Amino acid sequence: MDTRIKAGGLVLKNPVILASGTAGYGIELAPILDLNRVGAIVVKGLYPYERQGNPPPRLWETPCGLLNSIGLQGVGMRRFAEEYLPHLSQYDTHIIINACGEEDEEYVQVVKYFSKLPSVSGFELNLSCPNVREGGKCPAMWPRWSYEIVKATREVTEKPLWAKLTPNTSSLVEVASACQEAGADAVSLVNTYLAMAVDFRTRKSRLSTLFGGLSGPAIKPLALRAVYLVASSVDVDVVGIGGISSGEDLLEFLLVGAKAVQIGSITLREPAAAERILKEAVSLLEEEGYNNFNEIIGRFQGV
Numbered sequence: 001m002d003t004r005i006k007a008g009g010l011v012l013k014n015p016v017i018l019a020s021g022t023a024g025y026g027i028e029l030a031p032i033l034d035l036n037r038v039g040a041i042v043v044k045g046l047y048p049y050e051r052q053g054n055p056p057p058r059l060w061e062t063p064c065g066l067l068n069s070i071g072l073q074g075v076g077m078r079r080f081a082e083e084y085l086p087h088l089s090q091y092d093t094h095i096i097i098n099a100c101g102e103e104d105e106e107y108v109q110v111v112k113y114f115s116k117l118p119s120v121s122g123f124e125l126n127l128s129c130p131n132v133r134e135g136g137k138c139p140a141m142w143p144r145w146s147y148e149i150v151k152a153t154r155e156v157t158e159k160p161l162w163a164k165l166t167p168n169t170s171s172l173v174e175v176a177s178a179c180q181e182a183g184a185d186a187v188s189l190v191n192t193y194l195a196m197a198v199d200f201r202t203r204k205s206r207l208s209t210l211f212g213g214l215s216g217p218a219i220k221p222l223a224l225r226a227v228y229l230v231a232s233s234v235d236v237d238v239v240g241i242g243g244i245s246s247g248e249d250l251l252e253f254l255l256v257g258a259k260a261v262q263i264g265s266i267t268l269r270e271p272a273a274a275e276r277i278l279k280e281a282v283s284l285l286e287e288e289g290y291n292n293f294n295e296i297i298g299r300f301q302g303v
């Protein structure tokens with residue numbers, strides 16, 4: 001079967017992308033997962049500088065989900081470029097930089113820095129990270145702020161630019177639309193849902209922070225709705241993310257309008273999940289008589 005698809009300004013060999021943060025910098029998975037088999041790899045979020053992240057505990061498993069407060073620990077853009085990128089670029093797949101910033105200007109710095117490197121295919125702006133401007137709130141909660149960051153980064157790169165959105169806003173469709181207007185080639189949704197876990201014995205949070213972000217199968221129906229809402233009302237490519245754990249999950253996201261999907265938390269439990277999910281999806285499509293993924297994208301028939 002021809003598994004190729006076009007998404008967010010890139011031609012991918014298949015619609016399966018490794019999500020940011022659950023596959024490290026990609027090469028950590030190489031002994032277990034054939035990286036040549038995935039459509040793209042979105043690397044762990046990068047700031048211009050190194051970050052320690054939050055102190056432990058920063059993971060808590062919930063029924064069907066995972067609560068994390070990693071706090072965007074990372075090696076920073078220069079160390080990534082020197083120590084990881086040369087290895088990662090040996091694989092025949094797209095490398096997408098997940099760009100982060102505590103201040104708006106930091107997104108621009110990261111995008112500018114990687115834009116000149118030919119081994120980088122494009123960017124995913126993590127508009128869901130805490131920003132100093134609004135006391136730790138994230139830009140993707142507001143259309144105007146999202147617009148400004150996409151616009152500023154659009155001015156420094158011609159490479160594909162995706163905006164990764166938070167579902168923790170009542171303006172998701174407006175935010176997606178603002179990103180499209182500012183020149184984003186795609187929106188990736190969703191990032192994690194704000195949530196909390198408490199221990200009644202200690203009467204404290206299970207995490208070192210008050211809130212964490214919920215991911216995994218628990219959020220799949222919420223993410224599916226978010227993808228449907230944006231894909232059916234904004235003229236922008238959507239990359240679906242949230243609890244995808246099987247080939248059937250993947251096809252459901254394509255059906256409601258996603259052009260590609262990202263595989264997140266399942267990778268922590270099953271590092272080669274992306275390959276299995278692709279195989280399952282191809283078998284299911286073949287069983288139903290489809291010739292390629294494009295024949296199912298956006299073909300949801302409603303109630």
Ligand SMILES: Cc1cc2nc3c(=O)[nH]c(=O)nc-3n(C[C@H](O)[C@H](O)[C@H](O)COP(=O)(O)O)c2cc1C
Binds near residue numbers: 263266
């Ligand atoms: C441990 C962990 C770390 C993550 N780090 C990042 C990150 O650096 N940048 C980002 O945009 N999203 C990050 N995410 C969010 C995921 O990429 C994804 O959007 C989210 O987990 C939902 O997908 P899932 O349910 O398949 O995990 C992280 C998620 C987890 C669980």
